[in-house]
Amino acid sequence: MNTDVPYIMECKNITKRYPSLNQLAIDQVSFQIDKGESLGLVGESGSGKSTLVRCLLMLEKMNQGQLYINGEEIKYTNKESMKILRREVQAVFQNPSASLNPKLKIIDSLMEPLDCQKTSLPCFLKGVNQRNEIAKYLLEMVEIPEKYLNFYPHELSGGQKQRVSIARAISIQPSIIILDEPTASLDVSIQAKILNRLKDLQERLDLSYLFISHDLAAVNFMSHRVMIMQKGKIIDKCNKQDLFLETRHPYTKLLLDVFEG
Ligand SMILES: Nc1ncnc2c1ncn2[C@@H]1O[C@H](COP(=O)(O)OP(=O)(O)OP(=O)(O)O)[C@@H](O)[C@H]1O
Ligand SMILES: [Mg+2]
Numbered sequence: 001m002n003t004d005v006p007y008i009m010e011c012k013n014i015t016k017r018y019p020s021l022n023q024l025a026i027d028q029v030s031f032q033i034d035k036g037e038s039l040g041l042v043g044e045s046g047s048g049k050s051t052l053v054r055c056l057l058m059l060e061k062m063n064q065g066q067l068y069i070n071g072e073e074i075k076y077t078n079k080e081s082m083k084i085l086r087r088e089v090q091a092v093f094q095n096p097s098a099s100l101n102p103k104l105k106i107i108d109s110l111m112e113p114l115d116c117q118k119t120s121l122p123c124f125l126k127g128v129n130q131r132n133e134i135a136k137y138l139l140e141m142v143e144i145p146e147k148y149l150n151f152y153p154h155e156l157s158g159g160q161k162q163r164v165s166i167a168r169a170i171s172i173q174p175s176i177i178i179l180d181e182p183t184a185s186l187d188v189s190i191q192a193k194i195l196n197r198l199k200d201l202q203e204r205l206d207l208s209y210l211f212i213s214h215d216l217a218a219v220n221f222m223s224h225r226v227m228i229m230q231k232g233k234i235i236d237k238c239n240k241q242d243l244f245l246e247t248r249h250p251y252t253k254l255l256l257d258v259f260e261g
Contacts, residue, residue, distance in 0.1 A: 006071030007032040008175045008208045009089070014055055014065035016048075016232075025051045026062070027232040033176060038202060038209040040223030040240070042216050042255065048232040049212045053180045056210075057091055058082065070175060087117060090169035094181040096161035100153040106164055107135045107149040113172045122173030124205060138167040142197060159190035163197070170201060176208040183218065195221060216259040228252050 009032070016026035026048050033039045043049050054060040056067060058076060067074045069088050074081045090113070093099050100109045111131060114121075121134075128137050136146045142163035153161055162182060169177050179198065183191040199222060202209055211222045219226055220240055228236040228251060236249035244256065 007068065008035050008070060009033045010068040011056065012066045014052065015063050016051055016055055016060065017063050024232045026055060029234055031227060031234065033208050033210060035208060036206045037225070038211055038223045040219035040226040041210060041212045041229060042214060042219045042226060043229030044214055047229045049229060050180055053091065053178055053212065056178060057089065058085060087119065087172065088175040089178065090174040091178040091180065092165050092169050092182045094184050096158055096165050096185070097153065099165045100161055102153050105149070106151050106153070110135050110138055110164055110168050110171065113168060117172050124173065138171055141170065141201065142167045159186050159194065162186060162194060166198065170205065173205060176210065178210045180212045198222065216255050228255065
């Protein structure tokens with residue numbers, strides 16, 4: 001690895017405490033993600049995955065720790081660094097219905113990041129000029145027919161809405177997309193389609209992902225490296241080909257046993 005190039009995302013010792021919880025929700029979490037790398041995060045319900053996501057997106061204040069995006073430290077108090085965070089980190093959440101404004105047509109939700117960010121168009125949209133054409137192109141990337149641009153979210157299925165959320169996240173070509181259980185609310189047949197599409201887009205656009213799930217099979221499919229979280233701590237980390245080694249943490253082995261049925 002070229003050590004002159006900063007990590008796309010690096011976090012050090014992120015810690016989050018909720019007064020009502022008698023243990024830390026996030027306990028000294030550190031990791032790095034390279035360009036084009038997909039890092040999987042797996043852990044049972046309540047282990048702290050979504051809390052970590054909210055800390056990484058600065059939607060919640062961490063009690064301790066640092067976050068760096070492309071080598072820049074991100075701080076609440078520094079407006080310029082928060083702009084970097086909003087520009088370079090996008091997220092797709094579990095519930096597609098909650099991420100689209102029910103009052104906005106699909107085209108307006110889809111184009112919101114590009115409408116707001118006054119930066120130049122990402123390279124994969126170069127040569128596509130009008131707003132309508134860009135929206136059509138983005139929908140095509142996630143295999144949704146253009147007629148849906150003028151529909152409202154309630155006229156789309158869960159899987160279609162999630163694909164719109166993915167297209168929206170990709171639209172400004174961020175450095176990294178955080179995917180917090182992106183397929184958990186969907187039908188099994190749709191889950192596989194969406195994971196395939198996400199993987200394809202990642203390779204095509206050289207995106208980095210933090211892919212989160214409690215489903216080890218999905219994490220194994222999507223990621224180059226895997227981290228295991230338990231009670232707010234990262235208790236194991238490895239390349240995905242080393243997941244099945246005998247020397248893995250006992251909790252990782254327990255998850256693998258469940259996964260293998
Ligand atoms: N706002 C909050 N106030 C107090 N406790 C919270 C808050 N948000 C989350 N928690 C607690 O923090 C812990 C981690 O929750 P979190 O939602 O991050 O888990 P998760 O790994 O994302 O679970 P799931 O797989 O079910 O989505 C849980 O014990 C949860 O009850
Ligand atoms: Mg969660």
